[in-house]
Amino acid sequence: MADTTTNKTKISIKVFVDKEKRRVVYAEADHSFVDILFSLMTLPLGTIVKMLGKHADTTFEALGSLNNLYQSLKDFPESYFATEECKFMLLNPRSLSYDHCKNLKLKIDDTDPVKYFICGTCWSKSYSTSLYFSICNKAKCRTCGGLMNSPHSSKSNVCLGGGVFVSDIANFIVTDDFSVMPYSTVGLLRLLTDLGINDTSHLEEKKIDMGSEQMLYLLKIALSRGFPFTRLIFHKNNPLLAGLAVPGLGSASDQPDFIKKEISTSSKMVLEVCLQKSTGKLLFAEAKEDFVEFLFGILSIPLGTVVGTLMNGTSSISCMDNVLKSISNMSVGRYLKSQDLKNMLVTPHFGQEYYSKNQLFPIKGTLTTQSVSDYPYQLKDPRLNSQLLRQCSMFFVTNDLVISPSSSQLAMKTLEKFQVTLNDIEKYEISIGLEEGLRLLKASLRSSLTLTSILEHQLKR
Template sequence: MAQEGRKEPTVSLRLIIDEEKNKVVLAEAGKDFVQVLFTFLTLPMGTIVRLLEEHQDSEPVTVGCLSNLYRSVVDMKIDDFETEACKQMLLYPKNIRESRYINFKLNIDPTERFKCFGCLFFRICRMSSNFDTSLCKCGEVMNEEISFSQYEDSMQNDVGGVFSRDKSFIITDDLTLTDDSTSSFLQTLKDIGCTDVSKLREEVLHIGLKEAMTLLQCLFTSSAPLTDTFLKNQSSHVMRKIYRKPSPCMEDKGDKAEPDEVITFDAIVRRQDMKILYVECGEDFVDLLFTFLAIPLESTWEISGNNITLGRIGNLCRSFKDLNANEGTEVSSTTSECMLPYYYRCKKQLLNIRTPTPRLYLSRSYDWTLSYSRSFVLTTKRNSERMSFVDPKSDFCDRSKDGKGFVKRGTKFTVSDDLIVTPKNSSSTFSVLKMFRIHTDDLEVQAITISNAEALNLLSASLVTSSALSSAFGNLIMKKPKEEKVSWNPVLKKPKVETQRWREP
């Protein structure tokens, strides 16, 4: 039983409601509620999938093919990954800007903060890791937690922009944000065609974690998230989505990719419509797919090149950019890159992702005379020797620029069109083919090579379609030419040529 008098944190929201239409016209919100919206955008996609599954047990929202991708990580065995930490970092992906929202009034994802660990001989080895299962260069398990002083990544700043001071905002039902003022209020009412204020009523709500999760659902599925969340208390389980295939100029930039910047795999294609049923691939392609789970929502939308329309995510992203610009602050994300913690670094990243290693130094305040002390202190200030970080995806210290991948090296996988990943050692080719109930003559195998452009297409397609591979790589499939079938015509006493056309997908 919960302790008496203990209350869940809530944030307030003032709704202006059209009573006749039972619809939210707009909302007036303070900084606390806007922080909730900001948190949505900074959550990694894997975290969003997990939170939505926990929130809606009966029929959770399916986030494109990313839900299948996350479920694949859950179902795969530890032995399928390089280390135990690999599975953990995919099931509970961390955001490099976590310190921006960890102290918000309503914490959407109350998982543990970044922690740092060293081995028993940390004072000698000077090696650290964010996972307590990593092995130090000396061979010892790094399970001694290290305390922090002013811990923050050197690549990020304190929360600024729209959160720099207490202020209020106007939020429309489609999640467009503007600064609150009389002129903005009147203009918003005018824009939505609601000028008779006598038909409107005001209601103040106190939003807790449950309501916030429903709003997160509606962010993906609804064209009117505020109305569906706070008046109807429900959301559709079918996403409102539009996926536009990239133009030829985006697909082919004319630059030949280097061998270490491409991934090749076999696509099993159905001849009838040239649809990709599944692919057989190595670890590099699976590492690329699993990286999608660590990318924050706003970065997923940004680097997709605006090829998708999904719920009201676009409105929210654009609003924060505009508000930050009005505040004179630097916009935190760009269309060309996103930033992930260092341990998501893979040998073949393909996507425009930065994975900076934290700059942490041993504090001068540490007393080296306490040889058995476990209370080491790290700081971002250059007070002493800089600490080195091990790659938790490796069994031993790995200082190479390119990190190892998540899954076992040398392993083969099958990936279905809707991104269900299965190790080949746990399924046979026969069982896969039998599942599709198709004759072998109707199948063909084509080798596909992808680079950065195709990887971006796949990221976009995985968010909004249920056939990510076919949508992203359809242009790479070689269409069969017309086949001529020659038979003998007994009447005319000469060969008869029949042309068979392949139907375009």
């Protein structure tokens, strides 16, 4: 029933429930719901982690080790970064669809709009050599060394009514694993047959009104446990759900061809790992800044690029694989509003324009220009020698991606936690290239045993 006690925006969907099996068979939704599902593909992993972290239900977590990775970045001492703006940039990855997503009916990503800062001194002297902007107010001007802290507002040039990505007159069928298809009776009957449903008298229609909080909850379930509609409606009281297996991590053979080609030539990083001799359990790893930069950079990659380009639609988060597949299969014009929007959803890119040279994945950054009084300003490159971290010390990395500068205290505490004696430790050196990076990425989405995933694959003394 519609909630009349608050005037907060809600979107309505109809779900069709199998009364006997207590499961949602499918949902019928309009553009406002489908637009939100599709918009997820454009959001960098770090943005999704931040967004889901705000949800009140903490009884389960989504996105495996990425929560720890994001928190580690947040806690990381600023002095280890190459420039003042590197940390800000990594913590606040840009989404190319930001202006579009402002028009979504429910706001699920409450990231502040990007602000632009330029050097006030050079601006007033009209130095044409410093046509650079920064996205935070801490960067230092390359020309005069002053702080780039004069704000300049940006004009949004996206002001569309109705649907954001999909047509606002179409209706859609969404399955309980987030396959989305335009509504057609023939399509629906085929779906029911495929699901083994011959008798529709068991199906009951329910209307759900969802606000932002509930939508976030649904997405959190979709990104962690699967069967989002059924879990949303029946909560934990459905014994059937307990038996439903979470899909496995899949195999490395799912790689797209262009990745297979790159694997042989990709550069390698070295990681030292400490194992417990008696059990083979991974205790911790120690790495240089190259590996840490690689890990922090993962947070800037949009979900669609991870699921599509890097994992070929077999990311291990089946709901997201299905959303991406649905977008790829959907025709432009009648359902998706334009080819440009379709490209925005499925075309690979790296969230940041300036990413680390230690980024292993074969994807490119997206150039950002900003018009300030009709001059095209470019984003200032925040890196030093194409690195985001200073070349300085060693870093301590746990299996579930908690990262901090190495210290003896940290090592002792970890050994104590695992109750391991010093003579029960052995050290290995492993090298990490594109193939291992992909394994790690895949594992980080689902599991807390993230480093173990590369260890099993490649271990050399």
